Amino acid sequence: MPKRILIGTVVSDKTEKTVTVKVERKVKHPLYGKIIRRTKNYNAHDENNEYRPGDTVRIEETKPISKTKTWKVIDRLQASKGVEIEADLDVKEASPTGAPEDKKTDDKPAAKKAEQDDAKADAEA
Numbered sequence: 001m002p003k004r005i006l007i008g009t010v011v012s013d014k015t016e017k018t019v020t021v022k023v024e025r026k027v028k029h030p031l032y033g034k035i036i037r038r039t040k041n042y043n044a045h046d047e048n049n050e051y052r053p054g055d056t057v058r059i060e061e062t063k064p065i066s067k068t069k070t071w072k073v074i075d076r077l078q079a080s081k082g083v084e085i086e087a088d089l090d091v092k093e094a095s096p097t098g099a100p101e102d103k104k105t106d107d108k109p110a111a112k113k114a115e116q117d118d119a120k121a122d123a124e125a
Contacts, residue, residue: 004061019046044071054080
């Protein structure tokens with residue numbers, strides 16, 4: 001009997017020499033006929049710990065390696081987008097009023113005009 005080969009995406013590599021691969025298949029609903037996505041997670045053997053989350057890999061059915069592991073990673077089809085890095089940014093602390101120092105209302109032309117109108121009204125009265 002030939003060995004089954006599936007294609008999926010690595011979702012976890014936290015365990016030693018094991019990756020969790022999510023395999024998605026599409027099934028037609030028996031009554032309504034709509035195409036539905038079904039997913040299943042498989043634990044696959046990764047001898048060198050070389051596969052990372054996000055990689056698209058091909059797995060092959062093997063004899064049981066452990067209680068839950070009966071699959072082995074054959075190869076990587078597509079690498080992940082990259083690894084997470086922590087940005088080291090210098091961010092200016094926000095002022096407690098919520099408005100930045102450089103954007104006061106008296107800098108705006110509409111505010112100046114309103115003040116001038118108020119001054120004229122006071123002068124006339």
